[in-house]
Amino acid sequence: MTSPAPSPHARRTGRRHTHLIGLLTALKVRSRLTYAQLAARAAGLEDTVAVSASTLKRAVDPRTVPQEHVVTAFVRACGAAIEDERDALKVWRAARAEDRGILAALRAPSVSSTRTRxxxxxxxxxxxERAxxxxxxxxxxxxxxxxxxxALLLPLTTAWRITRREGQGPANWTQCEAFLRGCGVHPRRMGPWQDAWKRTRTLPRAELGSTAADIRRTTRGGPDTVARHDAARLAAGIRPVVEALAADPGIRNAPATLAAGVQVLADALVVMYRSASREAHRNGTTPPDWITATNLVPEPPPPATAA
Structure with missing residues (x-):
């Protein structure tokens, strides 16, 4: 009797997932323990989530990649060394990324090659995804x-929007650094990331790159779209004016001229703050730091509400 042909819709086990299964199986064979015994050992280990015998058995099932805490419990229950646990989790991360398929389709540049938001x-x-x-x-x-x-450094809504590429990304470097730390990026490797963050924060609007939300709103238009474009133009124009006011001795020594210039900047910043606040409220983030930090807007105006 011949075995039935596999379904064309059957899930194929990836190469890295196969590697993970082989690694876990070898550890179990070396431990000479049953799944029930492994589950009992895992339950008695400190800093290890207790899992059932059936869950440990599914960890080597080719149909699905196990969760991270299951792999950790499996390896520790087998009595493996720290190096073995580190290797197993490295293979698991690769298997997980392979199974999700997002990383391969993303085609992200290297950190040092980033030029747009x-x-x-x-x-x-x-x-x-690599984490x-x-x-x-x-x-x-x-x-x-x-x-x-x-205080929590990374709100869940911010983390969700980052993973979905919604909005303009983290509201500030602190959130960005916290996200990367959550992904396992070591502090010694943060330098290139911070350079890329600064580089993409200073680009003019035309070079920022479209967000997923921007693409969805391209056919909508309306007052909010105009306000965002106005805010971007104001941002590009206000900074050099502020620098000129601070650097030119003649302007600093002319109180009337300085007062008039500051009033113009204050009015422009109020318009920009309203637009940025509206967009930030929609994105679940905060307005740009350089807007909220200035004392030209002593009290943030309330966001516009629908009539």
Whole structure:
């Protein structure tokens, strides 16, 4: 009797997933323990999530890639060394990225090659995928908290928008650094990331690159679209004026001229703040730091509400 032909829709086990299965199987064989015994050992280990015998058995099932905590419990229950655990998790991350298929389709540039905000959003997603696309709460825990007041450094809504490439990305470098830390990027490797962050924050609007939300709104238009474009033009024009006011001794020594110039800047910043606040509210982020930090807008005006 011949075996039935495999379904054309059957899921193929990836090469890295196959490698993971072989690695876990070899550890179990070396431990000479049953799955029930492995589950009992895992339950008694510190800093290890308890898993059932059936869950451990599914860890070597070619039909699905196991979760990270299952791989950790499996390896530790087998009595493997720290190096073995590190290798197993490295293989798991590769298997997970292979299974999701997002990283291969993303075609993100290297960090040093990023030139637009679209590039930067892509490399952030690539970092997340290479980390095994952990659950967002796990990512948030790994991102850490502010030592001063214990505040979470990475809101879940921000993490979600980064992984979906929604909006303009992290609101500031602190959020960006927290996200990367959650993805396992070592502090010693943050330098190129921060350089890329600064490089893509200073580009004119035409070079920022479109967001997913921008693309969806291209046919809508309306007052908000005009306001965003006006804010971008104001941002490009205000900075050199501020620098001129600060650098020119003649202007500094002419109080009336300076007062008039500051009033013009204040009016422009109010318009820009309203537009940025509206967009930030929609994106779940905060207005740009250089707007909110200035004392030219002593109290942020309330966002516009629908009539």
């Amino acid at each position: 679209a590039d930067f959003r892509a490399v952030l997603v690539a970092a997340y 095994g696309a952990p659950p967002l709460r796990v990512l948030q825990d790994r991102a850490g908290t502010d030592e001063a007041d214990g």
